[in-house]
Amino acid sequence: MSRAALACAASALLAACAAASGEKGRLVPLDLPRERVSAAHAPRRIALVVGVQRFDDPRWRTLRYPEADAAAVAAALRDPEIGAFDEVEVLSGGPSRGELEGALQALAGRTRDERDTVLVYVSTHGTLARDATGRLRRYLVARDTRVDAVPATGLALEEVEAAFDRLRSRRKVLVLAACHSGDGKSLLPDDVQAELAGIKSGFFPPPLEEVSRARVVLAASDFGETAREDEALGHDVYTHFLLEALRLGLDRNGDGAVTASEAHDHARRRTYEFTGGRQRPSAHSSEVGADAVVLAGRVRRAGRPELYSYAGRLDGFTLRVDGAPLAELPGGVALPPGRHRVQLAKGGGPELLDAAVRLRDGERVDLAHLVDRAGRRWEVAPRVGVLSFLDARSRRDVAGASPGAGLAATLRGWPAAGLSLRLDLAATAGDGRFVQGGFEAPFDFRVLSAGASLPWRIAPRGSAGPALLAGPRLSAVYVERRFRRALAPPGESYFTLAPGLLLGVAVPLGGRVSLGAELQLDWTIVRVDGEDRSTGFGALLGGVGWSF
Amino acid sequence: MRASFLAVAASAALAAACGGLEAPDLSTGAIAGRISDAHPGGRVYVLGRPDLGASLAADGSFYVDGVPVGPAQLVALDGAERAGLLAAEVRSAEVSWVGGPSPALPQAAEGVLPLAGFVTARAVEPGGAAHLGARFTVVGTDQVDVAAGAGGEVVLGPLPPGSFELLVEADGRGDGRAPVEVRSGETVLAEVTLVPSAP
Numbered sequence: 001m002s003r004a005a006l007a008c009a010a011s012a013l014l015a016a017c018a019a020a021s022g023e024k025g026r027l028v029p030l031d032l033p034r035e036r037v038s039a040a041h042a043p044r045r046i047a048l049v050v051g052v053q054r055f056d057d058p059r060w061r062t063l064r065y066p067e068a069d070a071a072a073v074a075a076a077l078r079d080p081e082i083g084a085f086d087e088v089e090v091l092s093g094g095p096s097r098g099e100l101e102g103a104l105q106a107l108a109g110r111t112r113d114e115r116d117t118v119l120v121y122v123s124t125h126g127t128l129a130r131d132a133t134g135r136l137r138r139y140l141v142a143r144d145t146r147v148d149a150v151p152a153t154g155l156a157l158e159e160v161e162a163a164f165d166r167l168r169s170r171r172k173v174l175v176l177a178a179c180h181s182g183d184g185k186s187l188l189p190d191d192v193q194a195e196l197a198g199i200k201s202g203f204f205p206p207p208l209e210e211v212s213r214a215r216v217v218l219a220a221s222d223f224g225e226t227a228r229e230d231e232a233l234g235h236d237v238y239t240h241f242l243l244e245a246l247r248l249g250l251d252r253n254g255d256g257a258v259t260a261s262e263a264h265d266h267a268r269r270r271t272y273e274f275t276g277g278r279q280r281p282s283a284h285s286s287e288v289g290a291d292a293v294v295l296a297g298r299v300r301r302a303g304r305p306e307l308y309s310y311a312g313r314l315d316g317f318t319l320r321v322d323g324a325p326l327a328e329l330p331g332g333v334a335l336p337p338g339r340h341r342v343q344l345a346k347g348g349g350p351e352l353l354d355a356a357v358r359l360r361d362g363e364r365v366d367l368a369h370l371v372d373r374a375g376r377r378w379e380v381a382p383r384v385g386v387l388s389f390l391d392a393r394s395r396r397d398v399a400g401a402s403p404g405a406g407l408a409a410t411l412r413g414w415p416a417a418g419l420s421l422r423l424d425l426a427a428t429a430g431d432g433r434f435v436q437g438g439f440e441a442p443f444d445f446r447v448l449s450a451g452a453s454l455p456w457r458i459a460p461r462g463s464a465g466p467a468l469l470a471g472p473r474l475s476a477v478y479v480e481r482r483f484r485r486a487l488a489p490p491g492e493s494y495f496t497l498a499p500g501l502l503l504g505v506a507v508p509l510g511g512r513v514s515l516g517a518e519l520q521l522d523w524t525i526v527r528v529d530g531e532d533r534s535t536g537f538g539a540l541l542g543g544v545g546w547s548f
Numbered sequence: 549m550r551a552s553f554l555a556v557a558a559s560a561a562l563a564a565a566c567g568g569l570e571a572p573d574l575s576t577g578a579i580a581g582r583i584s585d586a587h588p589g590g591r592v593y594v595l596g597r598p599d600l601g602a603s604l605a606a607d608g609s610f611y612v613d614g615v616p617v618g619p620a621q622l623v624a625l626d627g628a629e630r631a632g633l634l635a636a637e638v639r640s641a642e643v644s645w646v647g648g649p650s651p652a653l654p655q656a657a658e659g660v661l662p663l664a665g666f667v668t669a670r671a672v673e674p675g676g677a678a679h680l681g682a683r684f685t686v687v688g689t690d691q692v693d694v695a696a697g698a699g700g701e702v703v704l705g706p707l708p709p710g711s712f713e714l715l716v717e718a719d720g721r722g723d724g725r726a727p728v729e730v731r732s733g734e735t736v737l738a739e740v741t742l743v744p745s746a747p
Contacts, residue, residue: 398569439574439617439640481569485641487613488572496565527568 043115043171045085048107049074050100051092052124052143059147065229066123067092069177069239073121076246082296083246085119094143100155104163116169117293120160123236126178127154140178171293173260177236228275237274238281241267246296253334255303255362258296261310265331302362307342308332309367313459317344317352319367329367337361344371372413379410381516381545387428387447390521390536397434397528398479399445404428406449406541408518412457420469422453422502424520426539434483443483449539451475451520453502469504475522477537498524498537506545517542577638578613581646583626583661590627592634594620598690611643622646623689623708624661631664631708663733664706670739671700671716671724679742682718686728693717703735716740 051070053063074090077083087110091103104120111118125141129150139145139154146153157176164174233240244250245263252262268281307319310330319327320343326333329344337360344353344367353371388401395401406426414421429446455471480493500522507515520539525532583590586608593601594615602610604627612622615638622634634646671682678700683693689712691704704714709732716724722744728736 397571434571434574436571436574441572441574441641479569483572483641485572485574486643487578487641489570492567492569494565494567494569525565527565529569529571 043113043117044087044111045077045083045117045119046107046110047074047077047083047085047088047119047121048103049077049088049090049092050095050103050120050122050124051090052094052122052141053092054094054143055125055141056144057146060125060141060145063123063125063229064231065235065239066177068234069123069236070121072235072243073175073239076243076296077119082249084296084298085117096144097142097153097155100140100142101159101163104160108163108166108168111167111169114168114170117171117173118167118169119173119175119295120164121175121177121239122160123177123239126176129154131156140176173293173295175239175242177239230274238267238271241270241274244270249297251297251303252332253303253306254301256297256300257294260293260295261308261332263295265308268331304334305337305359305361305363305365306332306334307357307359307365307367307370311366311368314344314352314368314371317346319344332364335359337363342367342370377412377414379408379412379514379545379547381408381410381514381543382406383408383424383426383518383541383543385426385539385541385543387426387449387537387539390538394526394528394533394535396432398432398481398526399428399447400430400432402428402430404447404539404541406539408541408545410545415454418457419471420455420457422455422469422471422473423451424453424518425450426520426541441483441485441488443481443488445482446480447537448478449475449520449522449537451500451502451522453520455502455504457506466505466507469502469506469518471502473500473502473520473522474498475500475520477522477524479526494526496524496526498522500537509544512547514545514547515542516545572641573614574640575617576614577617577640578611578643579615579620579622579636579638579646580611580643581609581622581634583608583610583624585626587627590625592622592624593690595623595633596621596688598623598688598692601690625664625706626661629664629706630661631706632661633708633710662709665709665730665732666703666705666735667707667712667714667728667730668701668703668735668737669696669714669716669728670702670737671696671718672739672741673721674741674744679718679721682716682721682742685715685717687713687715705730705735714738714740716742718742 049070051066051068053066055062070090070092074088077085078088089103091099095103107118107120122140127139127141127150128136129139131137131151137151138157139150140157140160142153142155144153145155160174164172228237229235230237230240235243242263245266246258249258250262250266251258252265264281271281307321308331314329317329318325319329319333321333321335321340323341339356339358342353342355342357343351345351353367355370357365357370359365383406385404385406386401387404389395389399404426406424408422408424411421413419425448427446427448429444431442431444434441434443451473452475453471453473455469457467457469459467475498476495477498478493478495480491482488482491500520502518502520504516504518509515518541520541522537523534524537525534527533583592583604586604590604590608591601592604592610592612594612600612600615602612604610617638617640620636620638622636623631624634625631636644636646638644667686669684671679673679680696680700682696682700684696684702684704685692685694686704686707689707691707694702694704696702707730709730712728712730714726714728722742724740724742726738726740728738730736
């Protein structure tokens with residue numbers, strides 16, 4: 001009996017008893033077994049398992065094992081000793097796109113509690129195609145998907161993502177045993193293949209697992225790689241090892257349950273080894289705190305503390321704990337509780353993280369958060385460079401290009417991740433020659449610029465590599481001009497606010513030191529000889545920075 | 549949209565701005581100095597620009613600004629019986645110093661001006677008869693449009709010693725010009741014959 005029906009029955013009973021007594025406001029004992037009430041309100045475990053093996057369009061190569069994959073996954077999930085899922089719906093025999101969409105909608109109707117665990121497993125071909133707007137998107141191939149009409153007949157991964165996000169549950173796992181590389185469990189239309197042949201992989205749209213709001217998305221292969229089936233295993237390779245983790249109860253932290261990340265870490269490592277490094281399953285988790293997505297077993301005790309990361313920017317980093325290398329990221333390790341020295345480095349590169357962390361039983365710590373939190377947030381950077389007005393007239397009459405010096409202080413990660421608050425001060429002084437109607441007069445000038453900017457920090461190679469800075473800047477500009485003439489005003493000056501831009505680059509030199517250069521471009525109005533001049537003021541500055 | 553954004557940004561920048569950069573007038577300069585033993589009523593002015601002048605302070609100092617850049621001569625009147633020409637080189641937006649105890653007084657080793665000179669001017673018609681209603685100007689000085697007295701004569705001065713041009717105008721009877729040499733401590737007579745103006 002569903003919870004809704006049970007609730008209705010209880011309400012009806014209450015109403016009937018109340019009516020029979022003829023009195024209002026009395027408490028009426030209700031003979032409802034406690035276990036039934038508890039069961040009705042207990043979180044449920046629901047799975048949708050899809051295997052598409054054959055396709056109407058003969059141009060899609062028939063796959064060998066999706067139905068076997070689906071059956072094996074469903075069996076493991078149903079098994080009371082393994083997954084103990086309450087409901088497992090299997091769509092095999094070649095579901096159409098409409099059937100897939102319908103199944104996802106029905107799934108949304110069945111999950112009503114945030115504590116429900118939902119697993120969606122899909123094993124089929126993947127492909128790429130341009131949609132009506134010309135954007136290259138990723139699709140899952142249904143039975144009736146046509147090679148020459150993928151956008152109209154395929155299932156866009158973004159739709160799957162959206163359906164997944166609509167699920168009320170906070171414990172969700174999406175497992176994609178498919179790929180979009182054009183090889184293995186994938187086929188690309190000729191025009192897309194021809195287009196991709198001439199471009200680099202950076203053109204690919206960001207993988208779903210990088211943008212999904214779903215709690216955990218597990219993919220059999222990294223984006224652009226091939227997901228493989230294997231005759232000896234009789235399954236999709238990744239699926240085989242994922243099932244292995246569930247069946248063997250590979251409970252890393254000893255809490256009694258196999259979580260999604262524990263199962264994936266095992267499947268990822270074994271798939272990588274089995275394929276000789278040609279297939280690297282990926283995962284993305286937006287989860288913060290304890291991993292509540294249990295796929296097999298039951299949490300019986302607080303597990304050993306774990307360190308983990310599935311953040312792309314930490315891929316390839318080696319995790320060392322107390323000096324011993326324990327894991328290559330992405331992945332996780334379980335540790336004894338207590339205080340540990342945690343280090344992250346890539347190859348022989350500098351330590352990205354070197355921190356002492358105290359871990360308690362049951363605690364799971366995302367290394368990416370640890371890096372963000374432990375990262376040196378402040379940087380102070382002396383600067384030297386050139387400051388100048390940007391138009392020739394102001395350079396001649398007010399302040400020409402001249403050497404200057406300054407100081408910048410940067411607070412990284414504020415007001416949001418990826419942003420920085422940067423305060424800067426720069427000054428210059430020089431001299432010029434003013435020309436008026438055939439007469440000339442020398443003058444000295446001083447310019448002081450104080451600004452605040454919010455640059456985005458774009459680090460193509462991760463937080464340890466060079467970074468580009470770009471963002472808006474608001475500055476206060478003070479200009480002073482003093483003629484070396486007895487009849488000139490003793491010191492004329494002008495103060496104004498100037499909106500502008502900051503563009504820069506920062507290159508870590510190791511340790512706390514980095515090398516940086518910035519171009520500041522401000523637009524301002526300067527009142528010169530009674531005339532308001534619209535002009536630009538620029539500064540090109542560089543130097544080293546020290547983080548703390 | 550873009551124009552309105554720029555207008556708002558410009559207004560904000562202007563609203564937050566203060567001050568301004570004003571260049572000095574580089575085409576003019578100033579002359580300053582001091583006349584020794586000056587008396588009340590003394591004054592100086594630029595020869596050729598009698599409107600550019602200043603009264604002497606009690607200590608004889610003066611300051612004249614707005615003087616065009618280049619060589620200039622000041623007519624200095626001590627307020628009593630002395631007058632002189634002071635030479636100065638006016639520099640762009642600078643103050644040139646003349647007079648005082650040491651510099652620039654041409655013939656005043658003691659720092660005093662020479663005695664002033666005067667001109668008694670008279671207009672004569674082509675026939676030789678004196679003209680009674682003429683007006684006299686010593687060009688470049690403050691002796692401008694001075695009307696003749698009852699006898700047709702006028703005394704112009706005090707003037708610094710030097711060479712000047714005397715200009716005579718007689719309404720309806722023409723005008724005339726004549727050079728005049730002003731000598732220190734003397735009154736010279738200048739008689740100018742009127743030239744009828746063309747009909």
